Amino acid sequence: MKRFMYDTLLKWKDRGNRKPMIIEGIRQCGKTWILKHFGEAEFKDVAYFNFEYDDRLQNIFEGDLNASRIIKDLGILRNKSIQPGTTILILDEIQICPRAITSLKYFCENLPELHVAAAGSLLGVAIAQMGKNVSFPVGKVQMQKMYPLNFPEFLLAKDEELLYEYLNNLSRDEAVSAAFTGKLEEAYREYLITGGLPEVVSSWVHNHDIGLVETIQSEILGSYEKDFVKYASRSEFPKLTLIWNAIPAQLAKDNHKFIFSHVKKGLRARDLEDSLQWLISAGLIYKVEKIERPSIPVTTYADITFFKIYFSDVGLLRRMSKFPADVVFDTSSLTADMRGILTENFVLTELVARDFQRPFFWKSGGIAEVDYIIQEGVDVVPIEVKSAKRTRSRSFTEYRKKFRPRIAVRTSRNTIARHSDEYGEVLEIPLYLIWKMKAYF
CATH class of the missing domain: 3.40.50.300 (P-loop containing nucleotide triphosphate hydrolases)
Structure with a gap:
């Protein structure tokens, strides 16, 4: 591998x-x-x-x-x-x-x-x-x-070395050939199902058995909970388990905000903060904080009280959420919310694995929201994430009008494109190419 x-x-x-x-x-x-x-x-x-x-x-x-x-x-x-x-x-x-x-x-x-x-x-x-x-x-x-396999490593695990080399060598202004987009879409769908943990990926590549994949994912989730018992204090263990099991439901809320009191009735931030930090320090989850002002350095404008929590592996999130593999690309409105959550988690893990600086998200007035904000050199780049091909976003437009970033990114299942207007440049990039985003700046 x-x-x-x-x-x-x-x-x-x-x-x-x-x-x-x-x-x-x-x-x-x-x-x-x-x-x-x-x-x-x-x-x-x-x-x-x-x-x-x-x-x-x-x-x-x-x-x-x-x-x-x-x-x-x-x-x-x-x-x-x-x-x-x-x-x-x-x-x-x-x-x-x-x-x-x-x-x-x-x-x-x-x-x-x-x-x-x-x-x-x-x-x-x-x-x-x-x-x-x-x-x-x-x-x-x-x-x-070290992280789970990211998407390009997943392609290599599938023996798609020539396809990976083709993508890696694409020039800044070159579109992905239509001959390959179907194969890439299918690989992306598979990745949302499996995630990037090597044992899971190896099982999928060699057996193509969803049942076996989900058995291995469940065993890995169980091993993490055993670590709670082994390495956490006796008083901390039940709180770790509560937070860990609450994450999918927290992400399913309309604004995805993590709310301590929703973990268990009667518990507050001061009761759970140390346990949440334990999970972050262990690398099992990522904390994405809100900013309202995208100035440099972005880290100084974070609101540490308003944040979202995502998993370190999108396949484990899907499994823990009990989201069926066969509806990952379903277009039904019944699955739209979870597909959106998985897509956001996928993009985050790709950004982290490619050494982008700590991602944030932007929210203003309780209405407008952009999924991720990253600082790349002197650029503060907004990233809008869409799980399908429909990409219209009022929040993304509002952000660009208000802050006029040099470059803004929208990632979806559409093909790569660029366009500019009075508010700056927009890079449209397929989800399966988000790992190459730096090359397009």
Whole structure:
């Protein structure tokens, strides 16, 4: 399975001032697989250790954090020495052992010739909870986020490498050939059903069995809830579960605004804020805050009390919402709201995976609303999301008239186009090309 993270790891491997690498991301997004695959392809030896499965590992890090002593002890544990330059040391589920996280500072300072890579599913939570006796090695590690497969990676997983290369090499003013739009529309529909978690995608590509896809998605959702039990405090666990299960219903409301009191009657923001932040730190959900004034820097104009919550994977949102796969592209008014929610979630995950700065949304007067606002350099770009081909939007027009952005984006199931008027330029971009949006600026 082709993952773009491989290219990032290659650059890291050959960097002269290399630091230990930490890959963080949700469980089942492919962190372990990519590190093992990369290690086996690029090194003579892979020393792989998993803190979740081997309790002996924590003992090695309980003493001093001398890097040479640690690799000697790890070598004894696996009955094979670890050789800098030819071995890659992989420390998986490192969040379980905070002192192992701290030790990366000493690997950086005292043993830089050894390639050290770590991965963790709940690193954000672990870092926030690190006590006084341990510290995060700020400035001594390279942090890298990993996400579920985005749409171009999904195409590659479907063995559509030529189609991906064709899209990737499209010039700024070149339209997608009509010969390929049907295939791309179908792939996009499949992605809304499966999402981008590798096990789900692999099952779909090899079996094309919706029932099996949904079984795997349910198992993954169950594993996340088991993590609530395992890593959250006893008092926090029930609140995490309440928030997690409430997200689809919160998105189904007219304005999608997350309202704490709707999670459970009698609970308020102060009761649930810490638990919500736990889910955000774990990478399971994304928080999109409102702005009313799209000035630079956009982050300073966010209203932290008015926000929406989306899932880190659109397939899991569909499954958790119990939205049938066979109506994902249905045109019935009965399915319109959920199709719109899935489309918004898809666009958000594509933006996040392509390293766009933190997205916001714009709302004014309780009526006009634009789905996403991003800052790209000196441009503040509004993005209107449409799940179908009908793209007329009064809010989008109102925003452009009021703020006159240099470029505004509307993404839908229509083909790519550009047009300009007295309010600026509008880029019409298909949903299946939103990952290429930067190329059109």
